[in-house]
Amino acid sequence: MKSKIGCNPAVAERFQELFNYLLSKALVHKQKDLAKLIGATEANVSRLLSGDDRYTTKSMIARINHASGYPFSEDYLLRGEGTLLSDPESRVSERELRETCEEEPSALGSRTLLHLPVIPTTLKAGIGRGILYERDDTQDLEDVYAAYASVPVFLDRETSHRYQLFCVRDDSMMDGTRDSLCIGDILLCREVLREDWTHGLIGRYPNVVVVTEEGVLLRRLTKHDRKQETISLHSLNGGDEDRIIALQDVKAFFYVERLIERHLSTW
Template identity: 35%
Template sequence: MTTEELLKKAEEAIKLLKESKLSNYVISKQTHISQSTLGNYKNGKTKPTPANTEILLQFFSSENVLAIENEAIPLNQNYIINVPLVNQYAQAGYLCGFQDAAYIATLPTIPFIIDHEAKGNYVAFEVRGDSMNDGTEESYLEGDRLLCREIAPYLWGESKLHIRKWDFVIVHEEGILVKRIIDHNVENHTITIHSLNDMYPDRVIDLAEVRQIFNVIELQRPRRR
């Protein structure tokens, strides 16, 4: 990205920051950018770093921010969580770094509002491709962001997954897959994954090839023109 493009994105982030109804305190809590730094951005003393620019742009593009600003729902800040976002371009890196806390700390974060206290390991994944798009309301579109909660390996190694309740994100050695699971054979340590798009056939996966499995908890869809 050129210097001119970075500068343009930084100016957009500052504009959104100035126009927001949210206080520096609330924005700081959600983005982990200090209140004093946000104040400097607003006052023109400093410009956002490329990393903070991306964090702010992603934060203000969130539909959750609109809900907060418009007070569309009762808000308990204890139930706003910021989770690392694995976007489409970070998926290859995540396969290598998912167990590395230092790597996870480099990922941008994205806020979600949930209706219960968050317990467990939450990660947001950006949908890639069209395998889960069949044109119905159940579809996941490319670019959708999915809030996901990890299922501990010992649970899917020893007992059946609740396959009728959830869709899943599967961190497989070949890539990150958003799928339905239509069968879980505990004895053979396999799962059968299913795509909503019928152009993609069902596939049996050996759980020995799986690094993580997540329940899809919530979908966040960026506004599209």
């Protein structure tokens, strides 16, 4: 006779709180992301979040802690004692995570945890040189990153070298709608290599970051004229004139893939 499967609603609620915490840190976006992160199936993650006592175990918590880098409390998740993180006030977990990332990338299955500099989107001549273009492979990355704050982010290992973080520094992309990108927002952006530009730059991601000698520009891409080899850029707030930039003047080009952190004080 099969034993009855037990599901505890209170435990389910606390594991859902854990999941929401990982969402807030942009480590996961859906249940399948958590499954991939810890090396489980989506079905098992669903059972975990429903409070199934076969999956809400000490070993599962240990797997999540190891994969995420955060010290989720066993006492809290299983028994409701204490708080979600073992030491939430000191934020030791995040500091230790950053220190670990600075030493070396951490491989987690097909993903890797990198510590990327957050580069401001601002028209300042030469900003990003050495990181976004004219890279010097002989230079120590710590010296290059020293001028910027850094944030840890999980990426697919195969494409991780093509990603960069940018921080919004003006209101050109704020129009009062859900499309707005606010001052202080941190964006995860994927570089499009120069050899791929000829295939066309209008794609599924409408917002782009364009790097020139003039600086770093965040705008909406409205046109790619392949014959003239130019791109047309538009600001959402209408306060800045549309710009046409020759691709020969572009040092690096990125699609804005997703928002890593929303700066709520301006939203």
